[in-house]
Amino acid sequence: MAGILYKWLATGAVTLFCNVFTATTTHPYFVSVTEIEFNAKEKSLEVSCKIFTDDFEKALRQTYKGDVDLLKPKDKAAMNKLVSDYVTKHLQIAVNSKTTTLSFLGYEQQEEGILSYYEVKNITAVNKLDITNNILYESKASQIGIIHTVVDGNRKSTRLDNPKDKVSFEF
Numbered sequence: 086m087a088g089i090l091y092k093w094l095a096t097g098a099v100t101l102f103c104n105v106f107t108a109t110t111t112h113p114y115f116v117s118v119t120e121i122e123f124n125a126k127e128k129s130l131e132v133s134c135k136i137f138t139d140d141f142e143k144a145l146r147q148t149y150k151g152d153v154d155l156l157k158p159k160d161k162a163a164m165n166k167l168v169s170d171y172v173t174k175h176l177q178i179a180v181n182s183k184t185t186t187l188s189f190l191g192y193e194q195q196e197e198g199i200l201s202y203y204e205v206k207n208i209t210a211v212n213k214l215d216i217t218n219n220i221l222y223e224s225k226a227s228q229i230g231i232i233h234t235v236v237d238g239n240r241k242s243t244r245l246d247n248p249k250d251k252v253s254f255e256f
Contacts, residue, residue, distance in 0.1 A: 115140060115225040119176065119218055122235040123211045130180065130205040132187060134172055135198045136220060144224045145171060155192070155199050168192050168201050172220065179215040180208055211236045212256055219250040 118135045138155060145153040145167050158164040169189035178185050185205040192201035218230045230245040236256040243252050 114229070115221065115227055116229045116231060117218075117220045118231045118233070119216075119220070120233045120235075121178065121214065121216070123208065123237065125237065128207060128209055130178065130185070130208050130211075132176075132178070132203040132205070133200055134176065134203075134220065135195065135200045138194065138197055138199050140221055140224065141168075141199050144221050147224065156194055165189065165191065168199070172201055172203070175218065175220045175222075177217040178205065179213075180205070181210070181212050182215065214254045214256075215251070216253070217251050218245055219247070222247045222250065 115137070117137075120133045122131045123129075124131055142153045142155055145155075148171060149167055152159075153164070153167065155164055155168070173187050173189070176187065178187070185208075187203040187205060190202040190204055192199055194200075214234055214236070216232060216234075218232060220230060221228045226247055228247040230247075230250070231242065232245065232252060233240065233242045234254050236254075239256055241254045241256075243254075245252060
């Protein structure tokens, strides 16, 4: 059963799942998906976060007390700053027990979610990842964080249920 669930999550069924439940104005599940991949050739971590657009905009409005429109922003630079600031405060990654800094690359709409991209440079090897992820935890008690990691072709995944927000992977 666990193997089937892992395969389902790994093949993008989360996107399908999200699509089914966002056909209406609300959805019964609150989930974000974070992907972290080590690129040995570029010596970097490539990070992406997918968050339901409506939930993300609501959290940004509550946090920053202003107008938020991620889909049709009047000021794209201002929205970039909000997305970057929020995610980097709610997602921390340590590599081999050393704290890293996520560099924001941008965001785009993908289906019913916002997909934001980050990079951590100067990573020569990954033996351990310590991740803190509490994206949208302040907004929804039932928030779930799915985390997928890939290091040297070795894929590991987990699910964090609010309030649990820490996980470690060893490679």
